[in-house]
Amino acid sequence: MNKKLLTVLIHISGWMAFFLFPFLLLNVSHSNDVEHLKNFHHPGNPRPEPSFLFFFLRNSLLIVFFYLNLFLLLPKLYYRQKKVPYFLIVFIFMLIAIYLPSYVRAEFMPPKMPLPDAGLVGVPRRGPDTIGSVFGFLHFLIIWFLSSIIHLAGRYRQMEQKNKEMRVQKLDAELSYLKAQINPHFLFNTLNNIYALAITQHDQTPEAILKLSDIMRYVTEDANTATVPLQKELDYLENYITLQQLRSNDKLTVDFTITGEAGSNSIAPLLLINFIENAFKYGVSNHEPCFINIHIFINERQLTLTVKNKVMVVTAEQSTFTGTNNTLRRLHLQYAKKHNLTIDENDNLYGVFLQLDLA
Numbered sequence: 601m602n603k604k605l606l607t608v609l610i611h612i613s614g615w616m617a618f619f620l621f622p623f624l625l626l627n628v629s630h631s632n633d634v635e636h637l638k639n640f641h642h643p644g645n646p647r648p649e650p651s652f653l654f655f656f657l658r659n660s661l662l663i664v665f666f667y668l669n670l671f672l673l674l675p676k677l678y679y680r681q682k683k684v685p686y687f688l689i690v691f692i693f694m695l696i697a698i699y700l701p702s703y704v705r706a707e708f709m710p711p712k713m714p715l716p717d718a719g720l721v722g723v724p725r726r727g728p729d730t731i732g733s734v735f736g737f738l739h740f741l742i743i744w745f746l747s748s749i750i751h752l753a754g755r756y757r758q759m760e761q762k763n764k765e766m767r768v769q770k771l772d773a774e775l776s777y778l779k780a781q782i783n784p785h786f787l788f789n790t791l792n793n794i795y796a797l798a799i800t801q802h803d804q805t806p807e808a809i810l811k812l813s814d815i816m817r818y819v820t821e822d823a824n825t826a827t828v829p830l831q832k833e834l835d836y837l838e839n840y841i842t843l844q845q846l847r848s849n850d851k852l853t854v855d856f857t858i859t860g861e862a863g864s865n866s867i868a869p870l871l872l873i874n875f876i877e878n879a880f881k882y883g884v885s886n887h888e889p890c891f892i893n894i895h896i897f898i899n900e901r902q903l904t905l906t907v908k909n910k911v912m913v914v915t916a917e918q919s920t921f922t923g924t925n926n927t928l929r930r931l932h933l934q935y936a937k938k939h940n941l942t943i944d945e946n947d948n949l950y951g952v953f954l955q956l957d958l959a
Contacts, residue, residue, distance in 0.1 A: 657700070657701045658697065658701040658739070659739075661693075661700065662739060662740060662743045666743050666746070668693075669743075670747040670751050673689060673690070674751045690744065694737070694744075697736065698733055698737055702733065787816065789877065789881075794812055796847045797846055802846065802847075804846050808846050812843065814839050815836060815843075818835075818869075825869070828867065828868075829862070830862040830863070830865040830898070830903070830958065833867050833869060833871075834862055837872060840873065841876065844880045849886055851884075851886060851890055852885075852891070853889070854891075855892070855894070856894045858896045859897045860897055860898030868935075872905055874923040876907060878923070878924065879894070879909040880892065882911050882913045883909030883910055883912055883913075890909070891909065892907070892909045901957060901958045902957055903955070904954070905952070905954040905955075906951070907950075907951065907952040908950070909949075909950055910948055910950070935956060938957035938959075939955065939956050939957065940953075941953070941954050942954075
């Protein structure tokens with residue numbers, strides 16, 4: 601059902617119940633009329649006039665105030681710090697809603713039966729309806745409270761929606777910033793690798809350039825979206841590892857495996873590269889045997905990355921790990937409750953265990 605239509609039906613149903621409610625309490629709120637009817641009604645006397653017009657007038661005024669308060673008084677006065685005019689108008693309307701129906705009933709709808717102390721058959725005036733005024737005041741307070749609560753709930757929903765949109769915009773901006781930090785960092789390192797191959801006139805330099813071309817296309821085009829097909833991210837990692845191996849000597853042993861199928865899974869782009877990049881940055885030596893183990897295991901909607909290496913290079917940069925901090929921030933933003941990350945450094949061995957829920 602249309603949301604607006606449902607809202608209209610709820611309002612109509614609510615007002616119908618509100619109109620009928622006074623009649624259920626008629627014997628309580630208008631006991632004077634009941635006593636008159638009980639004591640003086642006989643076949644020769646007509647029944648007292650129905651109270652429908654009285655209640656219709658009072659409830660109509662309350663309905664007018666409900667929507668007036670909901671759509672005009674609260675947004676235009678109260679929430680714009682014009683509280684004195686707001687409460688003054690509410691007070692005036694309260695007096696009108698309480699006493700105008702009683703005045704109209706007393707002046708234009710007198711009882712059509714003799715009162716006990718009237719003595720003569722005539723058209724007596726009604727006395728003050730204290731109980732009716734009390735009930736009118738309570739009805740007014742209820743309407744005032746309901747309209748204020750509904751308006752407050754609407755403002756809260758609007759603020760929540762606005763805050764949600766602002767959070768999304770902030771998230772998008774922050775992710776763009778983080779990826780912008782990662783991209784140049786990676787490209788500079790890769791260009792250095794190509795340069796190292798070129799100055800040694802390595803015969804695999806053309807292949808390295810093609811790999812770099814694929815990498816740059818991925819980084820500048822595909823990685824601009826929120827997620828990419830997992831297979832593209834895996835191809836990107838494989839190209840990167842190949843480039844790193846081309847510039848390395850025989851002291852380095854790289855064990856890189858992918859187990860499982862990427863399938864239709866997607867992943868945030870450039871999310872895994874930092875852990876692999878750090879392994880090559882700090883785990884490679886030109887003089888000592890070294891190793892880097894990189895294993896990716898895919899099980900339906902879950903990806904597990906394991907990276908292990910021996911720390912061969914210790915520099916001042918290692919304590920900062922700007923790229924790692926950026927990656928950790930992205931994991932927090934995009935996979936808040938969908939990742940498990942463990943980083944372990946023990947006896948110069950550095951290990952990363954990352955488990956991602958790709959669903």
